[in-house]
Amino acid sequence: MREIGEREVEWIAEGAAVLGTGGGGNTYLAGLDLRRLLRQGARVRVVQAEELPDDAFGPVLSGMGAPTVGIERLPVAGRFGALVRATGRALGRDPAFVAIGEVGGANALRPLSGAAESGLPVVDADPMGRAFPELQMDTYMIAGVPPRPLLLNDGKGVEARLEGVPDPWTAERYARALTWAMGGNAGVVVGVVTAAQVRAYGIPGTLSLAQEIGRAMERARAGKRPTLDAVLEAVPGGVRLFEGKVVDVSRRTAAGFARGHVVIDGLGAWRGERLRIEFQNEYLVARREEDGAALVAVPDLLVLIEEESGRALGSEMVRYGLRLHVLALPAPWELKTPAALRVVGPSAFGYDVDVAPLPGDLLGRAAPAAVGAAG
Amino acid sequence: MREIGEREVEWIAEGAAVLGTGGGGNTYLAGLDLRRLLRQGARVRVVQAEELPDDAFGPVLSGMGAPTVGIERLPVAGRFGALVRATGRALGRDPAFVAIGEVGGANALRPLSGAAESGLPVVDADPMGRAFPELQMDTYMIAGVPPRPLLLNDGKGVEARLEGVPDPWTAERYARALTWAMGGNAGVVVGVVTAAQVRAYGIPGTLSLAQEIGRAMERARAGKRPTLDAVLEAVPGGVRLFEGKVVDVSRRTAAGFARGHVVIDGLGAWRGERLRIEFQNEYLVARREEDGAALVAVPDLLVLIEEESGRALGSEMVRYGLRLHVLALPAPWELKTPAALRVVGPSAFGYDVDVAPLPGDLLGRAAPAAVGAAG
Numbered sequence: 028m029r030e031i032g033e034r035e036v037e038w039i040a041e042g043a044a045v046l047g048t049g050g051g052g053n054t055y056l057a058g059l060d061l062r063r064l065l066r067q068g069a070r071v072r073v074v075q076a077e078e079l080p081d082d083a084f085g086p087v088l089s090g091m092g093a094p095t096v097g098i099e100r101l102p103v104a105g106r107f108g109a110l111v112r113a114t115g116r117a118l119g120r121d122p123a124f125v126a127i128g129e130v131g132g133a134n135a136l137r138p139l140s141g142a143a144e145s146g147l148p149v150v151d152a153d154p155m156g157r158a159f160p161e162l163q164m165d166t167y168m169i170a171g172v173p174p175r176p177l178l179l180n181d182g183k184g185v186e187a188r189l190e191g192v193p194d195p196w197t198a199e200r201y202a203r204a205l206t207w208a209m210g211g212n213a214g215v216v217v218g219v220v221t222a223a224q225v226r227a228y229g230i231p232g233t234l235s236l237a238q239e240i241g242r243a244m245e246r247a248r249a250g251k252r253p254t255l256d257a258v259l260e261a262v263p264g265g266v267r268l269f270e271g272k273v274v275d276v277s278r279r280t281a282a283g284f285a286r287g288h289v290v291i292d293g294l295g296a297w298r299g300e301r302l303r304i305e306f307q308n309e310y311l312v313a314r315r316e317e318d319g320a321a322l323v324a325v326p327d328l329l330v331l332i333e334e335e336s337g338r339a340l341g342s343e344m345v346r347y348g349l350r351l352h353v354l355a356l357p358a359p360w361e362l363k364t365p366a367a368l369r370v371v372g373p374s375a376f377g378y379d380v381d382v383a384p385l386p387g388d389l390l391g392r393a394a395p396a397a398v399g400a401a402g
Numbered sequence: 403m404r405e406i407g408e409r410e411v412e413w414i415a416e417g418a419a420v421l422g423t424g425g426g427g428n429t430y431l432a433g434l435d436l437r438r439l440l441r442q443g444a445r446v447r448v449v450q451a452e453e454l455p456d457d458a459f460g461p462v463l464s465g466m467g468a469p470t471v472g473i474e475r476l477p478v479a480g481r482f483g484a485l486v487r488a489t490g491r492a493l494g495r496d497p498a499f500v501a502i503g504e505v506g507g508a509n510a511l512r513p514l515s516g517a518a519e520s521g522l523p524v525v526d527a528d529p530m531g532r533a534f535p536e537l538q539m540d541t542y543m544i545a546g547v548p549p550r551p552l553l554l555n556d557g558k559g560v561e562a563r564l565e566g567v568p569d570p571w572t573a574e575r576y577a578r579a580l581t582w583a584m585g586g587n588a589g590v591v592v593g594v595v596t597a598a599q600v601r602a603y604g605i606p607g608t609l610s611l612a613q614e615i616g617r618a619m620e621r622a623r624a625g626k627r628p629t630l631d632a633v634l635e636a637v638p639g640g641v642r643l644f645e646g647k648v649v650d651v652s653r654r655t656a657a658g659f660a661r662g663h664v665v666i667d668g669l670g671a672w673r674g675e676r677l678r679i680e681f682q683n684e685y686l687v688a689r690r691e692e693d694g695a696a697l698v699a700v701p702d703l704l705v706l707i708e709e710e711s712g713r714a715l716g717s718e719m720v721r722y723g724l725r726l727h728v729l730a731l732p733a734p735w736e737l738k739t740p741a742a743l744r745v746v747g748p749s750a751f752g753y754d755v756d757v758a759p760l761p762g763d764l765l766g767r768a769a770p771a772a773v774g775a776a777g
Contacts, residue, residue, distance in 0.1 A: 184566040185565065185568070185576070186564070186566055187563070187576070188564075188565070191559040191560045192560050193560070201560070201584070205579055207579060208579035208580075
């Protein structure tokens with residue numbers, strides 16, 4: 028158990044923007060909300076799943092919507108604490124912790140607001156190790172944890188509770204439609220997990236990883252070193268993929284998502300080349316513009332670091348003329364099993380690309396024996 | 403208190419199709435579901451609001467969606483009874499009756515299925531006296547009854563409960579989005595009403611009116627008389643507006659509605675003229691095609707009677723070449739107050755038409771002193 032203060036919030040915000048791989052929501056506004064809570068005396072405690080009894084349970088919390096909408100709507104005070112309480116009402120038993128639904132972008136911070144508002148600890152793990160655009164792209168769901176209860180909060184006083192949702196695809200469809208009607212932005216609980224399930228199916232230590240990445244970036248900035256070097260030191264399997272200037276951005280916010288692509292004209296070692304990155308909230312595939320060949324694809328992480336600020340850039344903020352560095356980080360092992368790849372691999376997004384996942388693991392763990400073995 | 407059998411169900415189905423003014427859902431399938439319940443021994447009792455204690459309350463039940471979808475999805479057994487029970491759970495008190503949310507089309511029958519499945523009586527009144535496309539177009543809502551709780555059932559095991567919905571427009575937006583995600587068709591509870599509220603704000607006797615219209619049509623058919631004459635006898639203020647053959651139908655099912663128009667080429671007394679009827683689930687405005695002049699508009703009822711079958715035709719069934727009679731029936735007084743016209747008049751649908759409502763009342767009641775007086 029450790030406690031998080033304002034500095035840690037800044038680090039987590041910066042690191043979560045990296046893990047957000049373009050999505051998960053803008054961390055600036057979510058960080059403000061959390062810092063306000065801390066200044067008012069609220070406490071945020073972080074626990075490891077191992078510290079909790081097997082049958083302790085918690086709601087899986089996140090924000091849903093298109094990041095293009097998230098930057099236009101301020102965070103609503105109390106929304107995530109209300110969802111924690113609504114979980115207790117729905118189940119007739121009080122949760123013992125808050126689980127992170129997505130460690131990328133603002134969604135790394137929102138469960139911390141929920142924890143601060145409810146007085147419960149937050150568990151240092153999540154089911155993505157990054158951000159993904161759809162609810163079923165989640166190792167808890169892939170393992171068969173049911174998306175029940177499914178709760179949404181519109182931030183204006185309406186709480187929706189859906190009972191009997193049979194599977195995560197239905198949860199995604201219903202929650203997406205309602206989120207869109209709610210103005211494109213909602214707080215959600217997608218089921219509950221026990222501490223035993225977090226240990227069995229979650230990706231451990233991802234909140235700490237976000238904090239570690241953010242802290243390394245801050246140190247690099249203080250030492251006048253490029254922040255991207257700090258990211259690559261914090262995630263040893265990561266690689267520099269490209270560097271250049273944005274020459275084309277196409278972005279459309281529709282049906283609950285921001286979709287589009289970015290084209291980057293190479294500079295430095297990449298002069299004369301062009302990279303095209305396609306996104307659905309998150310950056311999904313990087314291709315050589317020349318022949319369309321895919322270089323990196325989901326579930327591996329594509330990170331755009333803006334040259335001037337040294338910060339990771341969300342898909343809602345990319346614009347013509349920006350100078351960017353593109354990093355690729357290896358997905359955690361949990362996303363590279365055959366069962367996971369069916370849900371989070373390129374084909375799940377409709378891409379027919381044949382690209383090998385980056386070797387290595389987001390958290391630097393040794394390869395488990397099972398990966399690539401079973402069908 | 404009276405009890406309804408299979409014959410009454412047939413009459414109500416036929417009369418409700420007239421009051422549906424093109425929408426409210428196809429009565430054939432909903433009638434089948436109700437007849438099945440009756441054959442299994444279920445009972446449907448109809449009470450007048452006056453027979454109930456002031457503070458007895460009931461859920462306002464209806465089906466939501468586009469009628470073009472309703473004819474493609476069979477009614478789901480038990481859906482409306484489940485919504486009655488869900489109302490009890492949401493409020494912590496059991497309802498004493500079932501209220502009809504919309505007496506037009508299949509929505510006249512669905513609350514009867516809910517009553518049969520729950521053993522509660524259904525009240526002979528509704529807040530429309532017809533069908534309307536949107537939730538806020540409802541005299542209970544216009545009078546300020548809150549749309550709480552808002553419950554939806556997808557017919558496949560999912561129940562959604564929305565708490566804290568502030569107003570009927572928000573209810574319409576959220577319920578429409580969820581209905582659409584549910585496949586375009588859902589059972590809904592839009593708030594509860596007490597018997598006192600039914601008496602004060604409801605339109606009384608509309609279920610009986612549907613039954614009376616249907617019975618008169620059946621008698622006319624047996625006597626080889628046109629059914630449209632029977633409708634005009636049952637609703638004294640009604641008029642024959644047009645007769646002809648459909649030469650153009652445009653229909654699009656999108657964003658939760660079936661929208662479009664029908665153009666009818668005149669026959670008989672209307673030879674050489676053309677009538678254009680615009681619809682959003684329900685027929686909304688009838689215009690002279692020649693100059694676009696509006697002849698009849700909401701809230702008055704436009705009824706299309708098919709020549710061959712003598713039956714009222716839903717907007718999902720109109721097709722090229724059909725011979726039709728067009729009737730216009732006066733809306734009930736409750737829909738012609740200034741407050742109601744703001745919500746259900748032509749301007750609420752975006753029409754800038756200046757057409758006086760038909761004189762008279764759907765139920766043949768004398769004009770109340772208040773109509774047209776207050777602003």
